[in-house]
Amino acid sequence: MTTTPLIERPKTRFDPIDWSRKNLFSTWYNALLTFVAVAIIFAVVRGILGWVFFRAEWQVIAVNLRLFMIGTFPIDQIWRVWFTIYLAAALLGFSWALWPNVVRDIAVAYGSALLLLALLPFSLNNRLALGVCALLIFGGMWLARRLQPKLPWFGRGVIIAWLLLLPFFIVMLRGFGGLLPVISTSQWGGLLLTMVLAIFSIVLSFPLGVLLAIGRRSQLPAISWFCTAYIELIRGVPLITILFMAQNILPLLIPGGETIDAVMRAVAGFTLFTAAYIAENVRGGLQAIPNGQTEAAKALGLNPVLTMGMIVLPQALRIVIPSNVGQFISLFKDTSLVVVAFSVFDLLGIARSVVSQTDFLGRHTETLAFVGVVYWIFAYSLTHLSRRLEQSLGVGQR
């Protein structure tokens, strides 16, 4: 009896030649594309690495690093910034222990990056501070693992601590009479100012957006019409015009408004803008909740406020996490617009102004590359965090 030739058994272990044949050279045009892509990658990477290590002059960054990070913040008060960063690092460590699925990658990445940065040739104070931050992240995780079984309110405590960190941060930076010398917001700059603008606007715009979404879906025509008009008006105009309006018209709107400092006006502009987009996202989520949920809540005797707050909103907000985080990432990047609309010097503003120093005229590429990488790190961290959060909440699976 003749035997038919055996088909090759599928390989269970990773075989590079087989993998290349399937993924890179499967057809003739795939093979051509692979060669072209390899050539392009080689040329680009060689060009970039050659520029980074041989032709670029990184002095402009090294000399002005403090400007980039904190602007013209008085150097003797820098302990206030470091203290808040220590608290944030400790809370990051605690969060790592509490919600490892979501936070672990970010915590490990930031901890290792801080350790690596502590080895670079900065001043001894800064290196110590960076090392302490890394230690707090890892140490906080270890401590929380020990404490969490003993303290049932630990998770809730950490969430409240995160929420309280923002006003604490603002108070620390601003100072209050007597105990801490006041530092006016015109001296905040660089990455510090970018963080303040972004975090403040995100936290303020979220409740406003949720209220607008609920108002737009209201049965009362006056409220629904007003919310719709606001959302459509704000969404139809560029952010820069809203900032321009906040800069010039806000002082006219409120008596004594000229005294509102530029940072507050910028935050107001960002908040009003982002709230409209958050409202549209949340409205999409609210639309996806079937009416049965509201009817069941009514049958159980819940009033409209409790229905919305305990039944409908948690489900709706979970659905729109991807769009909302995307909007927050956009807001973080859009804080760079303050250099155009106001004359505040956030991270990008410092980059543009540093280039006009006589020693570093024309060093555009270095400064923009540095600023771009810093923005990219934070934006990508947020994207990664949101992907992990979606996975752990089961978005799209149930």
Add this chain to the structure above:
Amino acid sequence: MSESAITRTNTRPPFWRNVRVLSIIGQVIFVVIIVVIASWLYGNVTAGMRRINIGGGYAFMNQPAGFEIGVTPIAYTPTDTYWRAFQVGIVNTLSVTLLGVVLATFVGLLVGIAQLSSNWLIARLAQVYVAIFRNTPLLVQLFFWWSAVFLSMPRVQQAITLPGPIYLSNRGVAMIGLRGTATFLPWLIFVAVGVVLMIVTVIALRRHQERTGQQSPRWLIGFGLVVLSAAVGWLILGQPLETHVPERRGFNFVGGFQLTPEYAALLLGLVIYTGAFIAEIVRSGIQGISKGQKEAALALGLSPQRSMRLVILPQALRIIIPPITNQYLNLAKNSSLAIAIGFPDMYNVARTISNQTGQVVQIVGLVMASYLVISLFTSLIMNLYNRSVRLVER
């Protein structure tokens, strides 16, 4: 059984618990509050305007502008009115927006489909492109293209020459330009006739295919008809278009089609940035079609390319159109960042006018109204297209 328990006629709750009455009262209170706040704000604004001595109304826009504009697609001199300057700005914004939308869709489609390619290297390259350009601010990218790329090009005397000829220098991009001669307009009639013939043939051939099943390359025939008609017109009327090549004269190029470095940087930055977002939308649209569709198409013997073109993409369009509308609107609004690199778009011109005349409130209103009109118009067109691809349910 007592009568009174069954024959209760008045079951309406008292007015202070009646939902209908309460909702009306609530809305009236809400409207009153809004009107009070609005009139207070309006009073503040007018008082403030009187304090800084700026009047109301748009009469100031008829004064001569007195400033130069670098890029003037329509005729403009500094003695024209502010209205004319504003119109130049609007034309600039519209030209960048339209060109940007077309190019960004191209780039986005290409990169989005490449992300799902069976070639591992191409897929990773596309993902890296999207990850880089989505996560950096548009302003950083614009500054990069403008100061680190276009302004760092060599001077005109040592301009980079690409085959074309296309000259890249720090004065911008100069390439061969086309200019219409006297016979251009009559020639366009021939082209229009060709286009009409193309539409008629394509529809007729499609009906023929639906009736008899016979396939024919109808788009090829249609385009062939357009080319034929244009060639006939060219031969009869004489040359309708002439080329003129840019030549170096002094410190600049003269003639040809030129793009300033600001225009080129703005266009490139907007296209690459928005293209990355459109690529994500296209990818999520294609991945949103259930895998069974692709498997069924392959089982029927369609090649991967035909299954993508005939089965997947038409269904994916339904998912893709609303978010892409958002990205088009974003591109139109992001073009206002031209002020950072000095391109005279609508917002830049409006800021100059507002700085010169000080009439901020009117200018802000004008700018916001213009952008609203552009946004609403784009939404309208995209919604009409959406209506043709969406699912029609009972």
